[in-house]
Amino acid sequence: MNNSALKQGTRALIIGAAGFVGGYLADHLTNTCKWSVCVTKMPHEALDIQNVTVRDLDILDKNQISALLDAEKPDVIFHLAAQSSVGLSWKNPQLTADVNIKGTLNVLDAIRDSKLATRLILIGSGEEYGVVQPDEIPVKETTQTRPANIYAVTKNTQNAFGKLYAKAYGMHIISTRSFNHIGPNQAPLFVVADFCKQVAEIEKGLREPVIRVGNLSAKRDFTDVRDVVRAYSLLAQKGEAGETYNVGQGKSYVIQGILDMILSLSNKKITVEIDPAKLRPVDVPEIRADISKLAAATGWKPEIALENTISETLNYWRGKV
Numbered sequence: 390m391n392n393s394a395l396k397q398g399t400r401a402l403i404i405g406a407a408g409f410v411g412g413y414l415a416d417h418l419t420n421t422c423k424w425s426v427c428v429t430k431m432p433h434e435a436l437d438i439q440n441v442t443v444r445d446l447d448i449l450d451k452n453q454i455s456a457l458l459d460a461e462k463p464d465v466i467f468h469l470a471a472q473s474s475v476g477l478s479w480k481n482p483q484l485t486a487d488v489n490i491k492g493t494l495n496v497l498d499a500i501r502d503s504k505l506a507t508r509l510i511l512i513g514s515g516e517e518y519g520v521v522q523p524d525e526i527p528v529k530e531t532t533q534t535r536p537a538n539i540y541a542v543t544k545n546t547q548n549a550f551g552k553l554y555a556k557a558y559g560m561h562i563i564s565t566r567s568f569n570h571i572g573p574n575q576a577p578l579f580v581v582a583d584f585c586k587q588v589a590e591i592e593k594g595l596r597e598p599v600i601r602v603g604n605l606s607a608k609r610d611f612t613d614v615r616d617v618v619r620a621y622s623l624l625a626q627k628g629e630a631g632e633t634y635n636v637g638q639g640k641s642y643v644i645q646g647i648l649d650m651i652l653s654l655s656n657k658k659i660t661v662e663i664d665p666a667k668l669r670p671v672d673v674p675e676i677r678a679d680i681s682k683l684a685a686a687t688g689w690k691p692e693i694a695l696e697n698t699i700s701e702t703l704n705y706w707r708g709k710v
Contacts, residue, residue, distance in 0.1 A: 397422075397423040397424070398423070398424065398425060399422070399424040399425070399464045399465060400424070400425050400427070400461065400462060400463045400464045400465075401418050401422075401424045401425065401426045401427070401463060401464065401465050401466075401467065401625075402426075402427050402428075402429070402457070402458075402461055402463035402465070402466045402467070403415055403418075403426065403427070403428045403429065403466075403467045403469060404429050404446065404448065404454075404466060404467065404468050404469060404470045404496065405429060405430075405448070405468070405469040405470025405471065406428035406429060406430060406436060406438065406441075406443075406469065407430040407431065407434040407435075407436050408469060408470075408471075408473065409570075409572075409574060409575045409576060409614065410469055410512075410570070410614060410617065410618060411428060411436075411438070411469055412436075412438050412574070413572070413614050413615055413617075413618045414467060414469070414618040414621060414622075415428050415438045415441050416438070416439075416618075417615070417618045417619060417622055418622060419439070419440050419441060420440075421619075421622075422622055426440070426441040426442070427441065427442040427443075427444060427461050427463065428441050428442070428443055428444070429443075429444050429445065429446035429457070429470070430443065430444075430445060430446070431445070431446070431447060432445045432447070442461075444457060446470075448470050448488070448492035448493075448495055448496060449487060449488070449491060449492055449495065450495070451495040451498060451499055454495055454496055454499035455499045455502060455503065458499055458500065458503045458505060458507070459503065462505060463505070463507055464507065464508065465507065465508040465509075465510070465625045466496070466500070466507055466508070466509045466510065467510045467512070467621060467625070468493065468496055468509060468510065468511050468512060469512055470488065470492060471488060471489050471492075471512070471544075472484055472485040472488045472489055472540070472543075473514075473540065474540070474576075474578045474579075475516065475538050475539075475540045475541070476578060477540075477578070478538060478539035478540035478543070479538065479539060482539045485539055485540055485543050486539075486543055489540070489543035489544060489546075489547055490543050490546050490547060490550075493511065493547045493550060493551075494550060496509070497509075497550060497551070497554050497560075497562075500560065501554070501558055501560065506561070507561070508561040508562075508563065508625055508630075509551075509560065509561065509562045509563070510563050510564075510565065510621055510624060510625055510628075511547055511548070511551045511562060511563070511564045511565070512564075512565050512567055512621070513544045513545075513547060513548050513564050513565055513566045513567065513633070514540070514541060514544045514566060514567055514568075515528070515566050515567060515568035515569070515610065515635070515637060515676055515678060516536065516537075516538065516540060516541035516544060517534045517536050517541050517544050517545040517548060517566055518532055518534055518535065518536075518566070518676065519534060519535035519536045519537035519538075519541055519673065520535050520537050520673055521535075521673065521675070521676065523675075526641075526675055526676075526677050527639065527677045527678060527679035528635065528676065528677065528678055528679055529635075529679045529682075530566065530632075530633050530634065530635055530679075530682055534548075537673060547564075548564050548566070548633060551563075551564045551633075552564070552631055552633070555630050555631035556631055560630070561630040562630060562631065563624050563625070563628040563629070563630065563631075563632060563633075563634070564632070564633040564634070565620075565621070565624065565633070565634050565635075565636045566633060566634070566635050566636070566678075567617060567635075567636040567637070568609070568610040568611075568612060568635070568636065568637030568638070568676065568677075568678045569609050569610060569611045569612070569637075570611070570612050570613070570614045570616075570617040571611050571612070571613065571614065571698055571699075571702060572613050572614035572615065572698055572701065572702060573701050573702050573704075573705035574705060575614070575702070580603070580609075580644060580647070581611070581647060581651075581698075581699065581702055582702060582706070584600065584602070584647070584648055584651045585651055585699070585702045585703040585705070585706045586706045586709075586710065587600045587601070588600065588651055588652070588654075588655050588657075588659065588703060588706070589703065589706035589707045589709070589710045590710050591655070591657055591659055592655060592656075592657055592707065593707075593710055595710060598657055598658060598659050598660060599659070599660045599661075599662050600648070600652075600659050600660070600661050600662070601662050601663075601664035601667065602644075602648065602661055602662070602663060602664060602667060603644075603663070603664065603667030603668050604644065604667075604668055605643070605644045605645040605648060605661075605663075606643065606644070606645065606674070607643070607644050607673070607674060607675070608641040608642065608643050608644070608674065608675035608676070608677070609641060609642060609644065609675075609676055610637040610638050610639070610640065610641050610642075610676055610677045610678050611638060611642055611647070611695060611698075612636070612637050612638040612691055613691070613693035613695075613697075613698040615693060616691045616692055616693050617636055619689065619692075620634075620636045620683060620687070620689045621636070623686075623687035623688070623689050624636075624683070624686070624687060626687075627686050627687045628686055628687070629686065632682075632686075634682055634683045634686065635678040635679060635680050635682065635683060636678070636680070636683060637677070637678030637680055638678070638680075638691050638695075639677070639678055639679065639680040639691070640677065641675055641676065641677035642695065647695075647699065648661065650695075650696065650699055651699060651703060654699070654700060654703055655703075
């Protein structure tokens with residue numbers, strides 16, 4: 390299938406759409422790209438996305454994936470299903486490896502067995518680069534990966550399998566290394582959502598005026614989730630098989646600065662305390678993406694300002710708590 394084949398009416402499948410990114414991606418593909426979209430969720434998950442077909446799928450059962458591919462015959466698959474919390478990966482390495490490695494292999498093998506000329510977008514993580522040296526920033530796709538947590542190791546393995554299958558079997562597989570993405574509706578396992586939720590709870594009088602934080606000196610590359618899903622749809626259309634693309638803002642922000650921005654949006658006087666439980670066994674001082682490869686392939690660039698995303702995320706939590 391050549392790049393021009395992904396037009397209006399393209400059949401897209403999003404595996405693992407009940408997470409943070411799934412709803413945004415489905416919305417973008419349906420309303421902006423005008424594609425026909427099928428999404429999957431785990432049987433115990435609830436999913437409310439307009440104008441899509443919703444199916445239950447356990448990616449640890451390859452037969453279920455094969456049956457789904459047979460029924461839907463997708464032109465492009467976005468593989469979002471993952472155990473994506475770094476913190477949880479330290480607590481539950483087995484689950485993280487099962488979902489992120491074995492689950493991905495099941496998807497790869499089911500596509501290969503199906504003989505469909507499907508494009509597969511494997512969503513990886515900027516965490517795969519791990520402990521980057523100061524002279525390696527901004528991080529390019531060619532930078533050596535040194536994954537420094539269990540989640541990152543599993544995503545790095547997924548990337549290696551994607552490359553291998555693309556080369557060995559001629560499959561159209563594109564991988565991303567996506568850096569921190571943020572926005573309304575993200576689980577408070579992640580730093581910006583966590584801060585915003587705590588502030589919203591303090592404002593409602595649901596907790597004392599103290600915000601508990603981890604390492605505030607780390608610098609991270611944050612992108613609005615709506616910009617991220619736009620990059621995914623462009624990579625599905627214009628990305629090259631077997632290649633990996635960084636998806637990020639191309640700038641890094643000190644976590645302390647993000648916290649200050651959130652606190653400045655509140656009229657409450659809030660004290661900040663370090664919570665040892667929020668500190669990671671291994672934390673990387675700075676991560677910032679070089680996004681020139683993505684820009685060259687697709688023309689993509691981030692459009693939504695960090696301040697807007699943070700303000701919307703705080704307002705989301707104010708409505709939620």
